[in-house]
Amino acid sequence: MSIRRHWLAALAAFALSGVSAEAVTLRYANQGDLKSLDPYTLNETTANAHLGHVYEGLTSRGKDLRIGPGLAERWEVLDGAKRWVFHLRKGVKFHNGEDFTADDVIFSADRVRATGSNFQTRVPKGAKFTKIDDHTVEVLLESPNPILNAQWDTWYIMSKKWAEANNAAAPTPASATTPSHASLNTNGTGPFRIESHQPGVKTVFKVNPAWWGKKEHNLDEIIFTPIPNDATRVAALLSGEVDVIEPVPVQDIPRVNSSANAKVLAGPELRTIFLGYDQTRDELLESNVKGKNPFKDVRVRQAFNMAIDKAAIQRSVMRGLSTPSALMIAPSLFTHSKDFASPKFDPEGAKKLLAEAGYPNGFEVGMDCPNDRYVNDGPICQSIVGMLARIGVKVNLNAQPKAQYFAKVLKAGGYKTSFYLLGWTPGTFDSHNVLHDIHGCRAEGSPRGESNLGGYCNKEVDALTDRILVEADPAKRDALIKQAFEITTKEFAYVPLHQQALSWGVNLNVTLSQRADNSVLLYWATKK
Amino acid sequence: MLAFVIRRFLQSVVVMLAVGLIAFAMFRFVGDPVNQMVGVDTPQAEVERLRAALGLNDPMLVQFGRFILNAAQLDFGISYQFRQPVTRLLAERAPATLELAFTAAGFALVVGVLMGVYSALRRDSVLARVFQAVSLVGVSLPTFLIGILLIYLFAVQLGWLPSNGRGETVTLGGWWTTGLLTRSGLRALILPAITLGLFQMTLIMRLVRAEMLEVMRTDYIKFARARGLRTRVIHFGHALKNTLVPVITIAGLQLGSIIAFAIITETVFNWPGMGLLFLKAVHNVDIPIMAAYLMLIGFLFVTINLIVDLAYGLVDPRLRIALRS
Numbered sequence: 018m019s020i021r022r023h024w025l026a027a028l029a030a031f032a033l034s035g036v037s038a039e040a041v042t043l044r045y046a047n048q049g050d051l052k053s054l055d056p057y058t059l060n061e062t063t064a065n066a067h068l069g070h071v072y073e074g075l076t077s078r079g080k081d082l083r084i085g086p087g088l089a090e091r092w093e094v095l096d097g098a099k100r101w102v103f104h105l106r107k108g109v110k111f112h113n114g115e116d117f118t119a120d121d122v123i124f125s126a127d128r129v130r131a132t133g134s135n136f137q138t139r140v141p142k143g144a145k146f147t148k149i150d151d152h153t154v155e156v157l158l159e160s161p162n163p164i165l166n167a168q169w170d171t172w173y174i175m176s177k178k179w180a181e182a183n184n185a186a187a188p189t190p191a192s193a194t195t196p197s198h199a200s201l202n203t204n205g206t207g208p209f210r211i212e213s214h215q216p217g218v219k220t221v222f223k224v225n226p227a228w229w230g231k232k233e234h235n236l237d238e239i240i241f242t243p244i245p246n247d248a249t250r251v252a253a254l255l256s257g258e259v260d261v262i263e264p265v266p267v268q269d270i271p272r273v274n275s276s277a278n279a280k281v282l283a284g285p286e287l288r289t290i291f292l293g294y295d296q297t298r299d300e301l302l303e304s305n306v307k308g309k310n311p312f313k314d315v316r317v318r319q320a321f322n323m324a325i326d327k328a329a330i331q332r333s334v335m336r337g338l339s340t341p342s343a344l345m346i347a348p349s350l351f352t353h354s355k356d357f358a359s360p361k362f363d364p365e366g367a368k369k370l371l372a373e374a375g376y377p378n379g380f381e382v383g384m385d386c387p388n389d390r391y392v393n394d395g396p397i398c399q400s401i402v403g404m405l406a407r408i409g410v411k412v413n414l415n416a417q418p419k420a421q422y423f424a425k426v427l428k429a430g431g432y433k434t435s436f437y438l439l440g441w442t443p444g445t446f447d448s449h450n451v452l453h454d455i456h457g458c459r460a461e462g463s464p465r466g467e468s469n470l471g472g473y474c475n476k477e478v479d480a481l482t483d484r485i486l487v488e489a490d491p492a493k494r495d496a497l498i499k500q501a502f503e504i505t506t507k508e509f510a511y512v513p514l515h516q517q518a519l520s521w522g523v524n525l526n527v528t529l530s531q532r533a534d535n536s537v538l539l540y541w542a543t544k545k
Numbered sequence: 546m547l548a549f550v551i552r553r554f555l556q557s558v559v560v561m562l563a564v565g566l567i568a569f570a571m572f573r574f575v576g577d578p579v580n581q582m583v584g585v586d587t588p589q590a591e592v593e594r595l596r597a598a599l600g601l602n603d604p605m606l607v608q609f610g611r612f613i614l615n616a617a618q619l620d621f622g623i624s625y626q627f628r629q630p631v632t633r634l635l636a637e638r639a640p641a642t643l644e645l646a647f648t649a650a651g652f653a654l655v656v657g658v659l660m661g662v663y664s665a666l667r668r669d670s671v672l673a674r675v676f677q678a679v680s681l682v683g684v685s686l687p688t689f690l691i692g693i694l695l696i697y698l699f700a701v702q703l704g705w706l707p708s709n710g711r712g713e714t715v716t717l718g719g720w721w722t723t724g725l726l727t728r729s730g731l732r733a734l735i736l737p738a739i740t741l742g743l744f745q746m747t748l749i750m751r752l753v754r755a756e757m758l759e760v761m762r763t764d765y766i767k768f769a770r771a772r773g774l775r776t777r778v779i780h781f782g783h784a785l786k787n788t789l790v791p792v793i794t795i796a797g798l799q800l801g802s803i804i805a806f807a808i809i810t811e812t813v814f815n816w817p818g819m820g821l822l823f824l825k826a827v828h829n830v831d832i833p834i835m836a837a838y839l840m841l842i843g844f845l846f847v848t849i850n851l852i853v854d855l856a857y858g859l860v861d862p863r864l865r866i867a868l869r870s
């Protein structure tokens with residue numbers, strides 16, 4: 018009896034799907050899961066992009082990553098960037114029909130800074146939010162911050178009433194013992210709402226007809242499926258079962274481009290891939306040099322910079338899909354980046370420098386490398402082993418999955434590395450983050466330099482970084498940034514390698530804007 | 546008999562504890578779960594707080610004891626990635642895996658027996674040689690390669706069958722989802738079931754062929770012929786029946802491994818079952834899911850072996866007598 022009823026239901030569903038054949042459905046597959054729907058649980062590009070269809074921030078970022086108005090129509094920066102006033106958009110409604118007001122902003126500001134949130138740095142701890150009226154919020158800071166709203170496009174505003182009614186007023190902590198409502202349900206203001214979510218299997222987004230903005234897509238529905246296996250993901254694109262995939266593995270790009278129904282959208286990404294070396298320990302953890310640390314000598318660091326052929330890596334390992342970089346930040350994020358050039362590839366000169374530094378026969382060093390985190394990360398490291406062998410440095414490569422790699426090299430693991438490969442995208446799309454997080458001097462109890470695994474340290478750079486944070490004049494600010502990068506490149510703080518390329522697979526009947534931060538935003542997609 | 550059952554049962558419990566301990570020891574080498582749960586630019590203090598809250602700083606034995614106590618009550622904790630109870634995640638995925646495994650086993654059994662019988666009876670025919678060649682492929686090619694070849698041929702080139710997923714599913718009784726009642730669900734099942742069942746199929750085919758050839762040489766078949774029974778009756782009424790006893794034993798034992806090794810097939814076809822969940826959990830160091838899955842598979846094998854042992858006791862009179870004395 019119940020089976021028959023299900024047959025009927027299935028038949029009815031089939032008939033209905035026939036009726037609504039006009040509905041445009043876009044199918045999208047990514048290698049990663051959409052894990053939790055709580056927008057404060059995991060600060061990760063893919064998750065933020067997914068939830069950006071449903072939730073919105075006070076600001077937004079356009080196709081060129083420029084900051085624009087979002088839920089706030091406009092804002093005023095007062096008192097030398099110490100006081101900010103945000104004027105909220107009127108007539109915006111959450112998906113459940115509630116009005117969006119200043120109370121929701123104040124609630125979200127508290128929630129995003131609460132324990133268990135992975136986005137605590139989005140809003141400074143001491144910032145005071147005050148409601149002036151229903152659609153005006155004043156933010157008072159303890160110290161000036163001209164880039165306060167740089168990351169507010171992914172600080173998503175949640176409904177106060179909805180969260181409180183569903184016992185979700187606090188972010189879902191990772192150590193929770195009961196699942197929270199907000200990790201399985203959403204109530205945003207965005208152009209899509211989530212109709213169903215099976216974690217790790219399928220998520221269905223439906224268009225929100227009551228959205229306040231101007232629609233730039235023609236979709237009624239987005240079906241998202243995570244497909245972790247590369248070959249399966251590419252096959253699904255080629256067979257037309259999915260319309261958009263991210264990423265396409267580098268070696269499959271020609272195959273996708275030569276197929277009749279799909280192509281690869283490629284473009285420079287913002288992530289910089291680089292090599293770093295331990296410059297703090299008095300003796301390297303993994304080396305045959307005892308009693309001293311060769312990387313403390315700037316000549317050795319310069320030799321490493323000269324011995325690595327970035328063009329060869331681009332040509333043979335990345336198959337042309339990368340942009341060799343002289344700086345630790347992508348050129349599109351820093352106006353003066355043209356003024357910097359990589360040291361010339363010169364193995365003979367590098368050898369000479371090593372000899373001057375007291376290593377005429379080179380030395381031996383261990384290298385840590387992830388093999389499932391960045392595009393072709395394992396092969397890049399292997400090619401570097403070969404290049405350094407030419408100047409007599411014997412590299413013992415330890416390439417391992419990201420789970421083990423990060424456990425070893427990050428602060429939590431005690432920075433246990435002598436030489437490593439890492440990638441970095443400044444979350445704020447700004448040089449300050451690069452200078453503060455990966456060039457700042459490490460100090461106990463301070464967040465400065467927490468991701469500076471090699472421990473490069475120059476107080477002058479730190480002082481410049483602090484001035485950059487509070488400098489409100491863009492031209493002066495860029496000059497200060499340039500000054501800081503001049504010091505770090507002269508001291509060879511790192512070996513910048515390249516910016517890897519984005520590679521999205523797109524069916525030929527879909528048009529899509531590709532944003533350089535690798536956010537797949539389907540509210541800019543149209544499907545024929 | 547009772548003493549035998551109790552003894553076997555206690556042994557099973559010891560095996561399960563050992564599985565749990567080994568699994569737990571392995572987790573120390575898979576990496577740090579906290580790094581997978583937060584972004585790279587998360588402040589260190591927050592990371593430390595999280596680690597303490599998850600109890601990852603406790604000594605290993607304390608963690609293990611806590612795990613076993615909860616597991617005994619079927620509570621495997623909350624998944625680190627999904628923030629949902631592991632028991633529920635596994636229960637949601639179990640129908641997909643079980644449907645795939647049983648379809649694959651059914652396919653292997655039916656096709657394997659038919660092919661085996663045919664190649665035993667018409668040993669020198671062309672088709673029998675083709676079957677032998679196919680069985681070689683099934684035995685020697687790794688599952689993921691077969692899966693990718695099938696996808697390439699039937700999904701990408703010919704476009705006949707879907708390359709991934711489970712198609713549309715229907716919920717039965719509120720807890721079981723099935724793809725067997727929809728067209729797309731059935732279509733989606735074909736390629737993964739063949740991929741998963743191919744190895745077992747060749748195994749069964751070869752077994753049936755060998756057994757059948759053996760049986761055909763026995764005296765009672767000769768007598769049957771001498772009595773003038775029809776060939777069909779001899780082949781299927783007498784010979785095949787006597788062939789099937791070892792086949793059924795093997796097929797039953799292999800069912801456990803079909804479920805356990807569905808991991809690879811599920812990954813290649815993006816089949817939303819327990820195996821895929823487990824594999825992703827390994828990548829993300831989601832210890833609660835890994836632990837629960839390993840315990841579940843351990844439990845499956847232990848149970849099947851226990852049943853087989855008990856069945857031997859029932860079937861084999863010599864064992865019964867030995868036990869009584």
